[in-house]
Amino acid sequence: MLTLEYLPFLFFIIALFYSSVGFGGGSSYLALMSLFLTDFHEIRSTALLLNICVVSIGTFLFIRSKVFDIKSFWPFLVSSIPVAYLGAQLRLSQQAFFLVLGSALILSGLAMLLRYIKTRPVSREFSLPAKIGLGGSVGLLAGVSGIGGGIFLSPTLNLLNWASPRTIAALASVFILVNSIAGLVGLTVANTFTIDLDLTWKLILGVVLGGSIGSYLSNKKFNLRILGGLTAVLVIYVGLRLVLMHGFGINI
Structure with missing residues (x-):
């Protein structure tokens, strides 16, 4: 049976999987912590903080490898924050x-799977209003759900063939970073930010190590098709588990 002591290792694995495709892992952090922690505000606050730790690494590496394109990215960011x-x-x-988080994750995971199944056509550019509208919509969902939102934005952009997978992963990484910071500020203003420092530093160590490895794999252009597919399955499982547990009282 899993105990609190196993969380840092589990979070290492989650950060490795999610960061390899440009995500922070906040959804799975939330799901796992809900099994062990009773303070709902502590769960949200810790997940956002861990998100920031993971995607900061990926964002830095994407910028260093010149995949980050501020001219294309800024409309998504300024409308979402x-x-x-x-x-x-x-x-x-x-x-x-x-229930909101679980439902959104199921749809997001299915969209991720479709990305790996279908043949990718030529990329296409979006208009400025389309970028602003999509960024704002996902940003609102990110704030409400307590995660960075890249896990919603990335599958959508991949299905719409906005850009290459690496460019979308870079956008998702910085999108999660800025919106996780905005979310933490919002929690602080609402006086609902709370963390357990003794537990949090151990979790930070786990996700930083996992996130570093995953981000390295992503930036080195490894074939992440299998890892991405497994991440999609994990996202669907987490979403389904949240819906069944909190909507119907069924624990799987």
């Missing part, structure tokens, strides 16, 4: 929160 901040201040019940 304020609504992520406001969304984080909404006071949902724990049940409503996990």
Whole structure:
């Protein structure tokens, strides 16, 4: 049976999987912590903090490898930050929160699987209003759900063939970073930011190690098709588990 002592190792594995495709892992951190922690606000606060630790590494590496393109990315970011901040201040019940998160994760995971199944056509550019609208919509969902939002944005952009997978992964990484920071600020303003320092530093160590390895693999252009597919399955499982547990009382 899993105990609290196993969390740093489990978070290392999650960070490795998620960072390899440009994500932070906040959704799975939330799901796992909900099994061990009772303070709902502590769960959200810790997940956002861990997100920041993981994607900071990936963002740095993407910038260094010149995949980061601020000219293409800024409309997604400027529209998402304020609504992520406001969304984080909404006071949902724990049940409503996990149902919203779980449903969004199931759809996101399915979109991720479709990305690996279908043949990719030529990339296409979006108009400025389309980027702003998509960034704002995902930013609001990120703030409400308590995660960075890249796990929603990336599959959407891949299905719409916006750019190459590495470019989308770079955008997802920085998108998660800025919106996780905005979310933490929103929680602080709403006086709902709380963490257990003794546990958090151990979790940070686990996700930094896992995130470093995953980000390295992603930036070195390894074939991440299998790892990405497994990550999609993990996302669907986490979402399904949250919906069944908090909507129907079924634990799987």
